[in-house]
Amino acid sequence: PTRSFSTDPQLLHTVFDIPSNQSNVVVKRVDGRGGNAVWVGAKLPRNDFLAARPLVAAEPEAFIVQRYTALSKVDGQITDLRGPAFITSSDEVLSGGPGVAVSPVLWSRGVPADGSNGKVNISDAGF
Numbered sequence: 001p002t003r004s005f006s007t008d009p010q011l012l013h014t015v016f017d018i019p020s021n022q023s024n025v026v027v028k029r030v031d032g033r034g035g036n037a038v039w040v041g042a043k044l045p046r047n048d049f050l051a052a053r054p055l056v057a058a059e060p061e062a063f064i065v066q067r068y069t070a071l072s073k074v075d076g077q078i079t080d081l082r083g084p085a086f087i088t089s090s091d092e093v094l095s096g097g098p099g100v101a102v103s104p105v106l107w108s109r110g111v112p113a114d115g116s117n118g119k120v121n122i123s124d125a126g127f
Helices: 011-016 018-022 047-049 053-057
Strands: 001-003 025-029 036-038 063-067 072-074 078-083 085-087 099-102 107-112
Touching: 011 018, 011 053, 018 025, 047 078, 047 085
Parallel strands: none
Antiparallel strands: 001 063, 025 036, 025 063, 072 078, 078 107, 085 099
8 A cells, every 4th residue: 555644644653753664664755766765664774764754754745655565586686577568448359358468578677685775776776
């Protein structure tokens, strides 16, 4: 689930002031790009994670929190494996059924697992 800091006044406290919650959350700026303004609690030292708190407090409408889900590990890399698909307005039967095409090729992004901040964006040391 995705929750906005602007809709729940207790969320700031729950996410940042209870240390045991850090490993279970990811905090993101809603208009961030390329992994910028993303804090993966499970991958960060406490001080680095808490650096996000004043930013969120100043602009709660600009931040969301999501439950942390560990990514796959392949050959010492953490990866974000994806299967591209698209939906059309056509009734034509495509690879995924009427109006749905699913790629037969999966792709992923990854970063070295050791020392990672948990972000698999190409602009953040990913490949």
